[in-house]
Amino acid sequence: MLLTFALGTAAGDLTGFYLDLGFVHSALLFGAAILVPWLLHRFAGLNAIAAFWASYVLTRPLGASLADRLGMDKPLGTGVGFGTTAILAALVCAALVGYLALSHPRDDHDAPALTPTALP
Numbered sequence: 001m002l003l004t005f006a007l008g009t010a011a012g013d014l015t016g017f018y019l020d021l022g023f024v025h026s027a028l029l030f031g032a033a034i035l036v037p038w039l040l041h042r043f044a045g046l047n048a049i050a051a052f053w054a055s056y057v058l059t060r061p062l063g064a065s066l067a068d069r070l071g072m073d074k075p076l077g078t079g080v081g082f083g084t085t086a087i088l089a090a091l092v093c094a095a096l097v098g099y100l101a102l103s104h105p106r107d108d109h110d111a112p113a114l115t116p117t118a119l120p
Contacts, residue, residue: 012068027069070085
């Protein structure tokens, strides 16, 4: 996990800043790259677990590119600031979790009962 976070942040910074793509183009690049595992899963038979992890790893550079675009001062970013960007991201995540919790309530009555097994 730590490795994917560090490398993902580095990849977002590499494409956005050092390769001079800019943070918007970098975010578009990684956003499109996230679709590749889904397409391979959907149409070429890529294992669902492999597709999930490949997409998951690509979310870090996408997030880093978007956070850099919002947080950095002009002309590289919008100048919102990293603190404000972090608060906005937390609010968006909380809103999405709340929405999913309310719109898709769990019905645990249909789940099989967990029974302890005896050790030999």
